[in-house]
Amino acid sequence: MPELPEVEALRGLLENRVVGRAITRVWLVAFSALKTHTPPLDALHGLEVSGVSRHGKFLDVDAQGVHLVFHLARAGWLVWRDEVPTAPPRPSKNPLALRVVLDDGSGFDLTEAGTQKHLAVHVVTDPQQVAMVATLGPDPLADDFSPAAFGAILDRAGRSQIKGVLRDQRVIAGIGNAYSDEILHAARLSPFTPATSLDEAGRAALYEVVRRVLREAVERAGGKEAKELKDSKRATMAVHGRTGQPCPVCGDVVREVSFADSSLQYCATCQTGGKPLADRRMSKLLK
Template sequence: MPEMPEVDALVAFLREKAVGSVVAEVELASFSVLKTYDPPVTALAGLQVTDVARHGKFIDLDVDGLHMVIHLAKAGWLRWADAFTDKRLKMGNGPLAARIRLDAGDGPHVGFDVTEAGTRKGLAMYLVREPTDVPGVAALGPDPLADVFELAPLVHGRRMQAKRFLRDQKIIAGIGNAYSDEILHAAQLSPFAIVADLDDREVARLESAVRDVLTEALTEAHGKPAAELKDDKRSRMRVHGRTGQACPVCGDTVAEVTFSDSSLQYCPTCQTGGKSLKDRSTSKFLK
């Protein structure tokens, strides 16, 4: 799943490529991808892309005051093209969900495709007058790299496991499955630790890990072509997606907990005092 660092890099890439261009057309290849109907996507034709911004994991194209907001969900991506053909998209055309054709001054031949792999479809596009007209944007918690971000008030009183806490977009915007694993490893905390029970030192470690891990990832992601971002992200993971491999900090074997639709990875030595964590179906969580 694209998370905040990759989405931020995509936003910077689109800002460089698309701002100043005029929207020629939005072609849809999926009945379900567009979640709004007023204004219609035809309203974008002839309008200029004036900015591209990020809200959590949402991409926001400002098109002369209208906002095309895209959430890539678990398996979505953007694919830039410098030379589209005139061939039209067909509904249900494989992973293609939509095509945004842009005119940079020499015809509607550049732009980007919005794609989604797999059969479980979660990718969503919205055309709205304000970004906060999108319910997911309106409900976002604070950005973890904002200057005013503080973790302690968010932790207070929350009887939530740390993994779930970090991934809840209404609490903190932009962190997903991969970076929550990386942050908890850096903070030396169990994914199942209850955040309300963390002491001041543990909260401070967690806040530092949030900033450090995301800042490093953001720095690494920026400047790379969109096509390279996924592989680059995987190559930088220390525990996420590395079950059975050696922890780069202590050398212990990275372990995994599997759920019905996801999994997490952690280092027993660094994070759980050498204890193994078990999934809900086989035993109780270890704190």
């Protein structure tokens, strides 16, 4: 799933290529992707793109006050095309969900792999009309995301595990499973640490790590083509997606905790005092 750094890179790519161009056509291929009906999709036709912004993991293409807002979900992606095929796309088994054509013949596709379809496209006159955008927490790279604001978030979280706090979009926008793993590894914290157990120094340290990890990831992703972002992200992960491989800091094996529909990765030496965390799914299988 693309998270804040990759979505920010896609935002920059779109901003450089679509602002000032008119949308000539939007083709909807996967009808389940469109979550709104007013304004209609063809309200975008003929409008000039005036800006591209990011709301957490959502991208927002503003065409003279009509917004194409989309979330790529777990298996969605954006494919840029210097030349869009002239023939209208037809529903098929390929992953194409939506195609946007610009007045110079270029454009982009939204695709989604797999059978679970969660890619979401909205056409609205205000991004806040998208329920999940309206309920987003603060952006962790925003100027007003201060240590005090982060401390207040941890206070409200109470005994909730810090991994869940970091990836809850209603609490902090843009961090998902991958970067929460990376942040906690860099901060040397167990993912199961209760939010309120952190003292003042621990909170300050975690705040700095959140900002540093995300800023560095944004810098690495910036300027890359969309097709390069996935591999670039995977190549820079220290623990996420690296179960069984050596930790780049201490050399211990990277371990995993599995859940029903996701998993987390961590280093026991760096994060849990050398004690492996219980893998609840494996524990059930061994009973």
